[in-house]
Amino acid sequence: NAGVTQTPKFQVLKTGQSMTLxxxxxxxxxxxxxxxxxPGMGLRLIYYSASEGTTDKGEVPNGYNxxxxxxxxxxxxxxxxxPSQTSVYFCASSEEFTSAGYTFGSGTRLTxx
Amino acid sequence: xxxxxxxxxSMFIQEGEDVSMNCTSSSIFNTWLWYKxxxxxxxxxxxxxxxxxxxxxxxxxxxxFGITRKDSFLNISASIPSDVGIYFCAGKFTSGTYxxxxxxxxxxxxxx
Numbered sequence: 001n002a003g004v005t006q007t008p009k010f011q012v013l014k015t016g017q018s019m020t021l022x023x024x025x026x027x028x029x030x031x032x033x034x035x036x037x038x039p040g041m042g043l044r045l046i047y048y049s050a051s052e053g054t055t056d057k058g059e060v061p062n063g064y065n066x067x068x069x070x071x072x073x074x075x076x077x078x079x080x081x082x083p084s085q086t087s088v089y090f091c092a093s094s095e096e097f098t099s100a101g102y103t104f105g106s107g108t109r110l111t112x113x
Numbered sequence: 114x115x116x117x118x119x120x121x122x123s124m125f126i127q128e129g130e131d132v133s134m135n136c137t138s139s140s141i142f143n144t145w146l147w148y149k150x151x152x153x154x155x156x157x158x159x160x161x162x163x164x165x166x167x168x169x170x171x172x173x174x175x176x177x178f179g180i181t182r183k184d185s186f187l188n189i190s191a192s193i194p195s196d197v198g199i200y201f202c203a204g205k206f207t208s209g210t211y212x213x214x215x216x217x218x219x220x221x222x223x224x225x
Contacts, residue, residue, distance in 0.1 A: 040217060042117065042214070042218065043215040044215070045212075100144060100163075101146055102213075104157070107155055
């Protein structure tokens with residue numbers, strides 16, 4: 001039972017490059033989320049998908065786009081990476097939008113130089 | 114964006130000691146969660162609290178939903194080396210919203 005799988009685990013980008021972070025869950029959860037984690041700060045929500053076919057902005061959406069490809073997969077795209085996007089990115093899922101807790105992936109550590 | 118204040122930021126303790134940490138907010142929450150994050154991994158849910166005054170245990174961990182609804186506490190009894198990690202609280206304002214606010218974390222190190 002894999003839970004939430006994120007790829008890649010590590011990535012280094014040059015400023016201006018683009019990339020897509022992949023996330024897949026095998027728990028048949030309806031809702032999925034992308035967070036970023038920066039030193040000394042809590043997790044901050046970038047985008048979420050309450051259910052298949054919907055996506056909405058979270059706290060810090062600027063510079064990102066998302067795609068809910070199907071019920072299992074939710075990708076995060078950086079169109080033109082900036083050093084301020086250096087962070088650890090976590091994907092999470094929950095059974096329903098109002099569920100109490102989320103299941104998190106193990107993260108993608110992204111460095112933009 | 115709003116964040117929750119967690120304290121202490123970090124702590125070193127001896128194996129076997131009890132640990133206490135707390136989380137405070139200027140806003141009222143109706144749900145509090147406590148997560149643990151191991152190095153290189155994502156957070157894992159430890160305890161969920163749903164009403165003021167609620168006290169819930171999970172093994173050696175006990176968490177409480179403060180009666181003012183603006184704070185929560187986590188205690189770990191008889192700490193062991195595998196308790197090392199970062200503990201996060203998270204709170205949610207109202208039902209039906211995604212909006213969990215995460216604390217800044219308490220980094221725990223246990224000395225054997």
